[in-house]
Structure formats: structure tokens, C-alpha cells
Amino acid sequence: MPTTPADPMSPRRPVRRVVIAGGGTAGWMxxxxxxxTLGRLLDIRLVESDEIGTVGVGEATIPTLLTFHHLLGINEQEFMAATQATFKLGISFEGWRDVGEDYIHSFGVTGTDHWTAGFQHFWLKGRERGLATEYGDYCLELRAAQEHRFAHLPRAGMNYAFHLDATLYGAYLRRLSEGHGVQRVEGRIADVLMHDADGSGADVPPRDRDIRALRLQDGTQIEGDLFIDCTGMRSLLLGQALGVGYQDWSHWLPxxxxxxxxxxxxxxxVPYTRSIAHPWGWQWQIPxxxxxGNGVVFSSRHTDDDTAQSALxxxxxxxxxxxxxxIRFKPGQRDVVWKRNCVGIGLASGFLEPLESTSIHLIQRSAIRLxxxxxKDGIRSSDVDEYNAQMAHELEHIRDFIILHYHVTNRSDSPMWRDLRAMAVPASLRHRLDLFRETARVFRVPNELFTENSWIQVMLGQGIAPEQFHPTADLMGDEELARFLGDMRERIEHTVRQLPSHEAYVRKYGAGMGSGLPATPPTGAPTVDARQRSAA
Structure with a gap:
């Protein structure tokens, strides 16, 4: 939804003073x-209060975080020691397809594609002929996760992310930020002060003016040119002061x-997050x-706090x-995330439950996009409109991916799952489901987070059985197809057998070796490449 940051006659103010309202993971990222990146050109101040806690449960990440850390020049071993991190190769979805049926959505690439068709078509042909084993057997990361093994491999040979302590991560980024000149201001925000009318003679409502300053409870005023709202679900600046509305998605995500x-x-x-389905929601375990880290995410329409807590x-x-x-939340997004001279990032801009560990990614994308x-020379409506459009599209694609887990299921053991199976889903998701079910084809929208492989793994895992496969697969005879699939599976198994246990590798690599380590992974470790930046 387009928005204009300033009326045509409003002054365009250069942006030199950036004020970040709120700390936590979002503020410090x-x-x-x-x-x-821009610290030498800006005066950056972050306002937070030790009296206000943070949500602090977004402790599972996806591989895009490696790109962010590469940008910041972060030493991986130092980061892992500081945040007590472990490695993550995917998510184990337990009981999502049906009670007692599990699968893993991994960060890897499954099989080898042909230029005419994806690997899934050859696998489907192999299954039809009795020549193929489970789809996950052709993915290194998935098999390593199942065997609880991990190591850095040459040439970015293993896609991975992290489990981390979110509170420690915020503190780690604070030290890094202050080292680059960020000033932290302690205090609670009491009021958001707006600029006076623009002098055009028009009676401009306060919600259509720029923010001038934050007033703290002790009376201190923190003035700025650009304000970043990281105040969490309260959304003190974007939602309350500027009155930006909220799109409620709870009819799809209960x-x-x-x-x-x-x-x-x-x-x-273990090198994966556990997501365990319950009759009224799901449970996470993050090692x-x-x-x-443990928790349950649940629908208050289908159970109560005491029942959910007892199950946990x-x-x-x-x-x-x-x-x-x-923790209470409403799934959805703000109508816009940038209005006038305020940008909402993190929970202030919207919320999607942590099913696919996208919360930290969305903070990262918002920060990098900003x-x-x-x-620098003043806020322009073209920039604001483009930023809002890109963020809205990215969140909607992730929303569809999460809805997929709930809607495509064989579970019928409780009212929640029966309702979700029967609900109408967004047209954008319906098209993807129909296309895969009828043809086994998938597509990826430009700049979309989740890869084709992610969609395939989850759609197969949730129980979709495609009706046909691409005719290219028919060009392989049984002997050739068996050799193609068998050699691939054996190469993966050979690699997995050589990997150390995840626990042993973390103890040796991730427990902390001091700040004198190189700022890049050790010899043979992956560098940040296109595969890591795009894979989820």
C-alpha cells in the first residue's frame, strides 16, 4: 500500500540523526x-530501558544469518561462544502430517536438477519404478541432521544456521554497535513528539506529521531525523503515534x-529444531x-493457558x-512499515509465529533493506513506497509458507486441525498447491525467502502426492535411473559417515577460542555464497 512520507510542501530534511526506539534483538541488529555500514556519516542513538523485558524467544535462525554476520565482519567462533550457540541444519516436524508421522525440512539442496525439470521429477519416476528411497535420502543436510552430525565442509558444502540465546545475542550486538559509535540512552519512552504543522497553512493532524523527538520519563528529549520503531508489539511510534493500522491474519493462522x-x-x-504438533498448536525445543529453549504456540480458541502449560x-x-x-500476539502485519520519518522493524511491524524461524531473518532483511x-538527503515517497512494497511481499510469501504447514495435513483428531484442513487459503498459496499436486512443479518468486527445495520438502512432508512428473524423467531407463539415484545417495552417505557428531564439533569449535581467532571460518569451512544467502 503506497504511502507518502511528507506532503509536497513539507521540507525534506537531511537524515543525520537516527534514533532507534527499543533494544532487544531487533534494536541491536x-x-x-x-x-x-554508515556509522561514520550518522549520529545513532538507541533508547532502551532495563526495566522493560524483551520477548527473547526467537532463538532459532536460518542460513541467511550468515550473510548478516559476514556483512558485520563477525567472527563465527567468537559469536558462538558469546551466545552459547549450536548449529542448525533444519526443523523436525513431528506429527504435523498426521499423528506419529514425522519429516525434516532441511536447509540443503536435494538431488541434482536437470535444466528442464527439478530433481523431484526424477525421484517421482524412481518411486514409481521402485528404484528410489525416501526423498530426504538425497539431501546431505537432512541426512546429517538425522544422524546428529555436523562439520564445516569445503566450498560451502553444508548449509547451516544457528540456535542461539537471544538475550546474549542482543548483548553481543550491543558491544559491536557501541564499538562503531552507537550511543545507548537508558530510559522509558513517555511520549512521542511530533513536528509542528509544515507552514503551508494546512491543518495537518499529528499522525500525518514527522516525529521530532522521543520524550523520556525523566523529561529528556531525544531528537532525530529518522526514527526506527523497535518497541515490539506495543509499536509505540508506528502504531500508536502515527496510527498505522494492522492487518489481522488470524483467520489463516489461528x-x-x-x-x-x-x-x-x-x-x-541435536543439529535441528524440534516442532512437535499438538491438538491445539505445537511445541518447540531449541538446544x-x-x-x-522450550515453548508452546497455541490457539486460545481451542485450548486455555493451563492446558497448554501442562502439556509443555x-x-x-x-x-x-x-x-x-x-506471550500474546496477533499474527499479521502493519498496513505499512515505513510512514513519514519512522520505520517499524521487528515485532513493531508485524508478527508471524516462529514455526519456520523467520523472526530474526525479517529483522535482518528490514535492516539491510533500510x-x-x-x-541521506531526505525521505522520498518513491523510496518509502518501494520499501513498503518489498517488505509486504516478503512477509506475504512467508505467511503462505507457514499456512501450508497447517492447511495441508491429514490430521483430523481435533477441532483445530479439522478447521484448518477445511479453510480457504490465500489465492497465492492455492495456486502453488494446485500446481505441485497436479504437475510436481514449483516456482520461486524473485527475492522470495524460501527456495523451491523448501516448498518441495514441506509439501511432500505434509502429504501431497503429485499426480505426474515431467516427461524428461521418462528418457532414463531403469538401469540408468537406478544408477543415477544410487550413486547420489551413496555419495551423501559416504560424506555423512565421515562427519563428527554435532555435540563433539560444537565442543571443539563453538565453545570459544578467544578473540584472536580469524574473522572467517577455518580452512575448509564454508564462505557466504549464493547458496547460503538464498537457501532456507
């Missing part, structure tokens, strides 16, 4: 990105509550070096380290 807690580790950390406490291991914390389109 933005501060780190802007200070590292879960509106979460309960989170932490437990002590009692077993080796770190020092503890496990009954499905964890290890000493409970923190008191269960209830850096790429930074309005």
Missing part, C-alpha cells in the same frame, strides 16, 4: 547494521498465544550449549530454569 521456558540440558544437542511441562526434560511466561535505501 539495526544498530549493528547501520553503524557498521495460534495467538505462546508459553516459553528454559530447561537444563540433559542430553547432547543450546548450556540449556534448552509434561513434554520436557531437565530442570526448569525459568518461570513459564505467557541500509540499501537509506535516505
Amino acid at each position: 539495526v544498530a549493528a547494521c547501520l553503524s557498521k 495460534c495467538d498465544s505462546a508459553i516459553a521456558l528454559q530447561t537444563a540440558s540433559v542430553r547432547d544437542a 543450546l550449549q548450556h540449556r534448552v 511441562l509434561g513434554n520436557i526434560q531437565g530442570e526448569v530454569l525459568t518461570k513459564p511466561r505467557v 541500509m540499501q535505501m537509506f535516505p
